[in-house]
C-alpha cells in the first residue's frame with residue numbers, strides 16, 4: 001500500500017460508513033478518522049505509525065514530507081519541549097487533514113496552501129534549496145534497459161513486422177504482408193518501434209503475452225512463423241518417434257524443434273535456408289547444397305543478363321533472330337554456363353529453326369566472354 005492507496009481506501013471506508021449512518025456526536029466521519037480505521041485494521045498503533053511504514057511517494061505526500069523536514073531543518077519549532085512539540089505536531093497534522101477534507105482540496109490545492117504558508121513564513125529560499133537537494137537525491141538514475149529482447153525482435157521479424165522510415169525521417173513499423181495497412185505512428189527510436197510492434201503482436205494474438213518471459217515459447221513461436229508447417233530438418237515424424245521412445249517430454253512440436261536446435265549448437269549451427277545442421281562446405285550460414293544452389297541461381301541471373309544483351313546478329317548475321325532458349329547448363333569444376341538457343345533465318349523462312357550454343361564464363365560474381373558456337 002502507498003499513500004495514494006491509503007487515501008482511497010480511507011475515502012471508500014468513510015463513504016461506506018457514512019452511508020451506513022455512522023456518526024460521532026452527530027457529525028459524519030471525517031477522512032482522518034477513516035485513516036485511523038485503516039491503521040487499526042492493518043495492525044498499526046495509529047495512522048502516523050502506518051504512514052511511516054509506507055513507501056515514499058511523489059506528489060502531495062512527498063511535498064508534505066519535504067516541507068516538514070525543511071521546516072525542521074530551518075529550526076522551525078513551536079516549543080523546546082520535545083514531547084509538547086510532538087503532540088503539537090500530531091494535532092497540526094490532524095488539523096491539516098481535517099481542513100483538506102472539509103474544503104475538499106485536491107493535491108494541487110493542497111500544494112498551493114503549503115506554498116502559501118512557506119512563503120508567508122519566509123522559508124521559500126530554504127525550502128527551494130531543500131527541495132532541490134531532495135530532487136537530486138531522488139532523481140531516477142537513467143538506465144539503458146532494452147525495451148525488447150533480440151529474441152522478441154526475431155519473432156516480430158518472422159511474423160512480418162519490419163521497420164520503415166517515415167517522411168519525417170523517423171522509424172515506424174509496418175506489417176509487410178498487409179500492404180502497409182497495418183502500420184504504427186512514428187517513434188523516436190528503433191527500440192520504441194519494436195516495443196510497440198510487440199504490443200501490437202500480442203494484441204493481434206500472434207503470441208501469448210506470457211511468451212515474453214519464456215525464451216523457449218518465444219523461440220518455438222518464431223520457428224513456427226518462419227517454417228510454417230514443419231521444420232526443414234527436425235521433422236514431425238522424428239518428434240513423434242522421440243515422443244514414442246520417451247526421449248522427450250515436450251508436448252509441443254515447435255518447442256521440441258527449439259530444443260533440438262539449442263542442443264545442436266543453436267541457430268548459427270543450422271542452414272538458414274533448409275535447416276540442416278551445417279557442414280563444412282557452405283558459407284554465409286548456408287549448407288553446401290544451399291550455397292551451390294544460390295551460386296547457381298546467381299550464375300543463371302548473370303548469364304541471363306549476358307544473353308539478353310548479346311548481339312546475336314553481329315555474331316551470326318543480320319538475317320538471324322533468336323526465337324527461344326533451353327535451360328541453363330553448368331559443368332562441374334568449370335566457370336562455363338551455357339544453353340541451347342533456337343534461331344530463325346529470315347532468308348530461309350520455310351526451314352525449321354537451327355540450334356546454336358550460347359556460353360558465358362561466370363567467375364566471382366562476374367559474367368565475361370559471352371559467345372556463340374554451332
Ligand SMILES: [Zn+2]
Nearest residue numbers: 271274287290
Ligand atoms: Zn541448406
